Amino acid sequence: MDSFSIEKPVRYYDQVYNTLREMIVQGDLKPGDSIYEARIARDLNISRSPVREAVRALEKEGLLAIDEKSRITVYKPTLKDIVDIYECRMVLESLAARLTTRLATAQELQNIEKTVIDSKQYLDVEGERNRQALIAENGRFHELIIKYSQNRRLKKQLRDLHSLSHYFRTLNFQGENREWIVYNEHQDILAQMKRRDEDKAAFMMNKHLETDLEHLKEIFTRYTKE
Amino acid sequence: MDSFSIEKPVRYYDQVYNTLREMIVQGDLKPGDSIYEARIARDLNISRSPVREAVRALEKEGLLAIDEKSRITVYKPTLKDIVDIYECRMVLESLAARLTTRLATAQELQNIEKTVIDSKQYLDVEGERNRQALIAENGRFHELIIKYSQNRRLKKQLRDLHSLSHYFRTLNFQGENREWIVYNEHQDILAQMKRRDEDKAAFMMNKHLETDLEHLKEIFTRYTKE
DNA sequence: AGATTTTTAAGTGTCGACAGACTACAGAAG
């Protein structure tokens, strides 16, 4: 009897929200692209009501922008926006590193370590496939640290900030041996967490994101200057 | 010819959003209260569509909670929630203090100073009227610092966090001579900003919010323990 | 009366419709 479970029908507006969000974060919808709720509703064979609600949520989240004429576009950050976002990320993710250093169990630290170890194997080999895997593994490193911080609000805030800057995460691995730098910094942070030195862990996380930002700035100006 | 200006009609869902938000933050709607979109629509003589959209935005903002049975209630933070929120506020508002110390013009610093000076006059006199004015003035102090930080993302994040903890701002002034403590701390922060010492300014802001939090914790446990 | 079932009222999720705003384009006027 227990094996039966009634599924509540998933609301359309939740599905639309998740779908659109995914499309934006995954890059199927690019920054600046126009969105038409009428069109989306038609494509999905539903009415506009659920779509509108999803759009309102995504706008509040910052992923969609609605101009004064009600035109909807995918959020396209300026360089200043990216700096702003990163400044916030730096302090919040430092906090996450601090809390996790303080609270994480040995097992949890091991889970974090695993992402570092695993990412190592992708470093030596070339190829698009490996690059994607590496990016995913690096993302996981940050995710876990946030997760183990045990601060719900922090998770929410950083989730939003991440999705806002996700577009650039892919760009982040261009140039010199950027992957190695990231790898080393992750290792450093982990080391401090294992030593339970929360001040240092927070500090290194801050620094890590700062170099990230510096690198992004370059990429950005190079990219938009053509 | 220039004196004519066409006003765009304000969208209902914007108005509903603002109205509901204000009602929650001002305390007309208390944490845990139930909300019915149908009822709101009826009261305002509009259809449910704009109300629903406003509700979705407020849910994303965190001011409304929607349970698995679609019942809508005003967000009622637990003690842990408050701690979480304050931990975020501490790092973000420290950042605001830092940026403002770095970037604010002399005039802007003077505007901040004004809130401190003005609040002084409410300290000596008793009475509900003065208490409200004092709370408003103290709020303005924080507002201005955030505003002058010139970081849009930071402003948004803190706006949300403030509204989430607003319910407690009123409680914050109970007990001993709490007002004086706050007043002094504000003065200290301002002093560091005027000296353009951003490290110290950020540090003191952090400390200020920490004592705030400690005090809130007490109040909270006292309040919910009856 | 107390427990159980049935009715009824009220709320949510979704839909299709309609008016008004914008855009793009075709045709008229210079």
Next chain:
DNA sequence: CTTCTGTAGTCTGTCGACACTTAAAAATCT
């Protein structure tokens, strides 16, 4: 050929309607 104007199509903002769910009230049975 360019510029203005009219018009058709598309999109948004809002509405009222309907099905379904939940919760409360009423009715029924023991």
